[in-house]
Amino acid sequence: MNATLDTTLRDAAVATFEQMVFLLPDTPPDAVQRSRMVQAVATIEFSGPAAGLLQVHACEGLLPRLTANMMGQDTAPESLQLDALGEIANIICGQIFPHLEPLAGFRQQPPRVDTVATGRGGAHGGQDRPAASVQLGVEGSRADVVLYLFAAAA
Amino acid sequence: MNVLLVDDSAVMRAMVLRTLQMSGLPLGDVHQAGNGREGLELLQRQPVDLVLLDISMPVMRGDEMLEAMRSDPAFALVPVVVVSSERSEERVDRMEALRAVFVHKPFTPEQLRAVVLNATGLFDECHT
Numbered sequence: 014m015n016a017t018l019d020t021t022l023r024d025a026a027v028a029t030f031e032q033m034v035f036l037l038p039d040t041p042p043d044a045v046q047r048s049r050m051v052q053a054v055a056t057i058e059f060s061g062p063a064a065g066l067l068q069v070h071a072c073e074g075l076l077p078r079l080t081a082n083m084m085g086q087d088t089a090p091e092s093l094q095l096d097a098l099g100e101i102a103n104i105i106c107g108q109i110f111p112h113l114e115p116l117a118g119f120r121q122q123p124p125r126v127d128t129v130a131t132g133r134g135g136a137h138g139g140q141d142r143p144a145a146s147v148q149l150g151v152e153g154s155r156a157d158v159v160l161y162l163f164a165a166a167a
Numbered sequence: 168m169n170v171l172l173v174d175d176s177a178v179m180r181a182m183v184l185r186t187l188q189m190s191g192l193p194l195g196d197v198h199q200a201g202n203g204r205e206g207l208e209l210l211q212r213q214p215v216d217l218v219l220l221d222i223s224m225p226v227m228r229g230d231e232m233l234e235a236m237r238s239d240p241a242f243a244l245v246p247v248v249v250v251s252s253e254r255s256e257e258r259v260d261r262m263e264a265l266r267a268v269f270v271h272k273p274f275t276p277e278q279l280r281a282v283v284l285n286a287t288g289l290f291d292e293c294h295t
Contacts, residue, residue, distance in 0.1 A: 107252030
């Protein structure tokens with residue numbers, strides 16, 4: 014993995030949680046936060062000067078807190094919780110592009126959000142090794158942000 | 168100040184509204200639409216002082232709604248703030264040429280306030 018890209022990804026993720034969710038993430042997460050299991054995954058595919066995908070893995074307990082803070086209400090149905098996770102992934106992804114390639118022309122697909130219950134939560138385009146990743150402790154839970162880059166076509 | 172929020176994400180509409188409220192701007196009626204077409208229909212019924220607009224939406228994108236607004240004399244001068252994570256220079260340039268101003272996600276309440284004040288011409292009023 015690329016240390017500079019890890020830092021870029023961490024900064025983008027922290028800024029997104031601070032400014033859009035009004036929560037201050039812990040980096041790295043503590044032992045309790047690390048023990049949490051992944052509940053849902055938001056995936057953003059992108060193409061253009063560089064192609065790949067960005068995923069935000071939300072662990073148990075994170076989605077209700079995320080949605081409550083973004084919407085300013087105590088409870089929200091699961092559909093809105095998944096919508097919130099997709100938006101967070103979207104915002105993090107948009108901040109990464111200028112650091113991947115200083116050219117315009119990235120095309121970002123709408124978020125796809127899978128729960129672990131659907132069995133598709135770990136799909137990442139057949140890529141084994143992420144280009145960058147960061148774990149954030151958020152309240153008593155955790156978010157894992159992972160960036161995969163696809164090799165350029167020959 | 169009456170506002171129209173246009174975004175296909177109900178969470179983002181609520182979040183932007185919450186940030187507007189935190190920013191201390193003088194808010195009146197706040198209307199919401201889930202895409203550009205709904206936004207145009209709402210504008211016909213509810214005059215507003217400001218439109219906050221996402222870009223990527225189903226049915227009608229934000230840039231298409233902006234073009235429709237600017238070609239209609241009734242809405243040609245309504246201030247539009249584009250709230251987006253989109254950073255495509257081509258699209259940003261095209262929308263700025265149609266007198267839209269951008270605030271990129273993520274943003275703070277202070278940043279949103281500054282952009283809205285600039286777009287609506289309220290800056291002087293709020294500082295005198």
